[in-house]
Amino acid sequence: MIVLTKAPRGTRDILPSEVEQWQFFEEKVRELCRLFGYAEIRTPVFEHTELFLRSVGEVTDIVAKEMYTFTDRGDRSLTLRPEGTAPVARAFLEHKLYGEAQPLKVYYIGPMFRYDRPQAGRYRQFHQFGVEVFGTKEPSLDAEVITLSLYVFRALGLEEFTLQLNSVGCPHCRDEYRSCLQEELHEKLNRFCPDCAGRFHKNPLRILDCKQESCQELTANVSLLLDKLCGDCAEHFAAVRESLDVLGEPYVVNPRLVRGLDYYSKTAFEIVSPVLGAQSSLGGGGRYDHLLATIGGPDVPGIGFGIGIERVLLARAAAGSSLPESKLTDVFVVTAGNVSAAEALRVVIALRRQGVAADKDYLGRSLKAQLKFADKKQARYVVILGDEEMKRDQAVLRDMQTGGQEDVALTELASMLAGLVKGAKR
RNA sequence: GUGGGUGUAGCUCAGGAGGUUAGAGCACCAGAUUGUGGCUCUGGGGGCCGUGGGUUCGAGUCCCAUCAUCCACCCCA
Structure with missing residues (x-):
């Protein structure tokens, strides 16, 4: 029975008593984007399904089981956006923004949709703030983008978080490493957890990120992608680290960090908070130098991140941050x-x-x-x-x-x- | 998709091994002598006990299902 007096599962109302927190977030973020030179872009909440199939990747969890896909009256297959990068990349191509002065720096704030089982810090309609930059592979840009995300958290009063950094290589060195890893793990295959057994073929890199202790032990001495990057990727990663060092931003290199979307290459990062429970990720992102080409555009590199607004607000609440009471009536x-x-x-x-x-x-x-x-x-x-x-x-x-x-x-x-x-x- | 916890008033929760009109605190509303908030006191309105079946003379209480919610896994923001 459908309950008319309840919002659908995994969705919620932001009531007047809470909305000030959201406005506070948006104000801070807009101000920071202005300082960093990012302009806002607004794209539709739904896109052609094919866009996400091609960009996010057909074997990813997002595409395989989490998309809100429907057919409209004109028989088109459409999907409520599960993430923000692909739509912005699409707009970049559609309006030939690569013809303008590069790089192009944009940000967005808006709802995303994923059909997942709701949990602490996880909703079916959730909101992200994100940035995307197109048009350069320059490593100091990676550092700028990462730094912007850190400044967002700080501007919102969050101090307790950790920046995790990794490089997931490029198609060349990653594919090579992937086969290499499969070879190394093959003999131990029957000793991994059922989830990892499935990952072995689908996404072996993710085995390294498994929470099961037994799996962690089995991969303790396995060779890492970070040590097997090609010259170009290794050089890039070193340059990104150097830039972060120059900025004085602390980070932890996590060679087992993996991103859930197919389009990432080289730099991958995630910001985790200790106060959020299982959904500890406040935001994450990385470089996607081949995404534009994948969806039929010129070979323009890019980088970006997404931050979960609900999670940031939860972290703020957990940290006891509050806003001065604003009065509506004088x-x-x-x-x-x-x-x-x-x-x-x-x-x-x-x-x-x-x-x-x-x-x-x-x-x-x-x-x-x-x-x-x-x-x-x-x-x-x-x-x-x-x-x-x-x-x-x-x-x-x-x-x-x-x-x-x-x-x-x-x-x-x-x-x-x-x-x-x-x-x-x- | 998998496993576990929880659904009683607007909110937080009580309701001993089934038995009459389901309670508290907070919140809300109204009074406490003529036109004055906060503190205190008094009174009041509110509950198909999530929903649907079943067991029973009798179910808020026991059983099943379902929905919702929370937590964890998967995955991610």
Whole structure:
């Protein structure tokens, strides 16, 4: 039975009480992108299914079992984007942005969709902030991109995280290593866990990343891709490390780090947090020098990362970071005696026209209840419109913090409060 | 897709081995003498006990299924 009063599994509402956290995230990220020279790009939330098949890779988990794919009324197979890189790459090609000055640096913020079993820090609709840069293989760019992701976490008040770095090589050295690894592991094949047995053919590199202790032991002395990179890849990796060293950014080389998407080459990195539980990855990314060519474009290199917004917010909450309370209402206008609601509205509108966030009661409540509500709204000031004062074209202005109050002429009310509110915010 | 935990008021939870009108705290609303919030006191509204079957004279309580949720695996953000 479909429950009409519940959001679909793995999705959730971001309620007013939480939305400030999201706005905070977006503000910080936009500011950083501006400083780093990245412009925003917005692509559709769905694309031709084929785009993800070709770019992400048909044997990846994302494509094999996690895509929201549907056929539209024109019989086209479409898929809600499971990640952000492929759509941006598509847009880059579609609009021939390789014809503009390179490199092109862009960022995006938006929802992604993966049909997966929900868990802590994992949703079917989740949100990512990510950047992509097209047009250069220069290693210092790798360092810039990585650094930007670290600055994002810091700007959001996260201190406890680790940057893991690796190189997954290029098609040449990776394929060679892959066969080499399979050869080395072949004799031990029956001693691996069932998952790894499956990985042996599909993605042997991932065996090195298995959480099972028994598998870890079996691969303890196996040769690593990092030691078998081709000259070009090895040189690139060394240069990236050097750039990070120059910047003073600490990192951990994890030769067993693997990325889940096929298009990665050379630099691969992930930022993990110790406070998130099993879903410890705050974000990750890497270089994808052959992606554009794979989907039918020119041979333009690229690099990027994606950060999970939900996970960042969870990490912030776990770290006890909070935001200063922002108040929606500066002034609350209440009525006493026979003063009409319309009269109150007139005053409220006049205040708003002066840039004062004002509001009033809309439930016909008693004076006492109106004040109680104003208190709940955390309004700093309350304007009381009473019969006595109205006769003199005056109103009572009450400071809810100090409890003091005075009579103010109606004509001066708006400009006076505008001044008071502006002063209080400083 | 696999394994385990949990579903009782808006929220956090009680409800001894099945037995009458299902409770608490917080929240919400209203009062505590005439037009004044926070503190206190008093009162009040709210619950197909997730849903559907079954066992029983009788089910919030036992059994099955289902849905949801949480945790872990897989994988990833």
